[in-house]
Amino acid sequence: MKEKRAYVTGADRGLGLELVKKLLKKDYMVFAGAFMPDEKGLSELENQYSKQLKTVKVDVSSDESVLSAAKEISRETDYLNLLINNAGIAKDRSETILDTMYYDDMLRLFNVNSLGTLRVTKSVINLLLKGEPKLLVNISSAAASVGTVTRKNQYGYTMSKAAVNMQSKLIYNTFHNQGLEVRAVHPGWMHTSIFGNADVMKDATFEPDEAAGLILESVFQPLKDEGHIFIENNGKPMPY
Numbered sequence: 316m317k318e319k320r321a322y323v324t325g326a327d328r329g330l331g332l333e334l335v336k337k338l339l340k341k342d343y344m345v346f347a348g349a350f351m352p353d354e355k356g357l358s359e360l361e362n363q364y365s366k367q368l369k370t371v372k373v374d375v376s377s378d379e380s381v382l383s384a385a386k387e388i389s390r391e392t393d394y395l396n397l398l399i400n401n402a403g404i405a406k407d408r409s410e411t412i413l414d415t416m417y418y419d420d421m422l423r424l425f426n427v428n429s430l431g432t433l434r435v436t437k438s439v440i441n442l443l444l445k446g447e448p449k450l451l452v453n454i455s456s457a458a459a460s461v462g463t464v465t466r467k468n469q470y471g472y473t474m475s476k477a478a479v480n481m482q483s484k485l486i487y488n489t490f491h492n493q494g495l496e497v498r499a500v501h502p503g504w505m506h507t508s509i510f511g512n513a514d515v516m517k518d519a520t521f522e523p524d525e526a527a528g529l530i531l532e533s534v535f536q537p538l539k540d541e542g543h544i545f546i547e548n549n550g551k552p553m554p555y
């Protein structure tokens with residue numbers, strides 16, 4: 316059987332690192348997108364899985380960096396079975412519409428969360444279309460769900476993640492007839508450092524390794540609601 320191959324962005328820590336660990340245990344060859352120079356998680360894994368794991372530097376906010384990572388990957392493989400667009404940021408100084416709006420923060424959120432995801436998908440779509448099976452997983456958020464949102468703030472994060480859902484559906488519409496499965500997944504509230512300090516998320520429902528396990532079980536299952544690709548970590552459809 317052909318080796319399964321995956322590419323995961325934002326893999327230095329948090330959910331991304333846990334997804335990489337679980338994929339390695341499932342015998343995938345993994346291209347792990349590294350962004351932070353100081354995090355030790357990936358280099359420790361590289362020692363353990365020297366043949367299966369390849370770290371690739373990638374800043375998803377930069378065309379040049381994304382293209383250079385894709386070139387590096389295509390020198391090693393002519394197919395991918397799984398792309399997980401996990402890299403994301405959340406910090407935005409803006410509060411409600413009555414407060415100051417920090418458009419610079421929001422532009423950065425759009426560039427990383429929305430366009431970064433699209434950029435990376437575009438950069439390796441040809442490799443992904445050659446995979447058998449082939450699956451694109453975009454890490455979205457409950458914050459993207461216009462149907463359920465009750466918050467009055469986080470304009471940048473919520474809007475940037477809603478755009479992730481839209482691009483996921485456009486890609487599904489384009490390539491589903493060629494066998495590409497697409498999922499936009501809310502990973503659950505996780506105890507990570509997405510706000511710079513893990514204490515902010517200390518009451519979160521999931522540890523990232525638990526969320527990673529649930530995601531990797533659910534994304535390979537058939538959709539519960541045909542064509543409804545926005546799901547929770549357990550595969551349940553989420554309202555767009």
Ligand SMILES: NC(=O)c1ccc[n+]([C@@H]2O[C@H](COP(=O)([O-])OP(=O)(O)OC[C@H]3O[C@@H](n4cnc5c(N)ncnc54)[C@H](OP(=O)(O)O)[C@@H]3O)[C@@H](O)[C@H]2O)c1
Nearest residue numbers: 325329330350374375376401402403456504505507508509
């Ligand atoms: N934690 C939650 O409760 C929660 C809920 C819903 C959705 N999510 C989503 O889950 C995903 C993983 O987040 P997490 O909670 O595991 O947070 P995290 O620990 O901060 O992980 C995100 C990773 O992406 C990296 N990253 C940031 N900007 C990047 C860029 N330009 N290029 C490449 N990588 C970049 C981060 O590096 P830096 O730290 O240096 O920025 C970090 O290593 C994100 O898409 C997030 O929006 C999280």
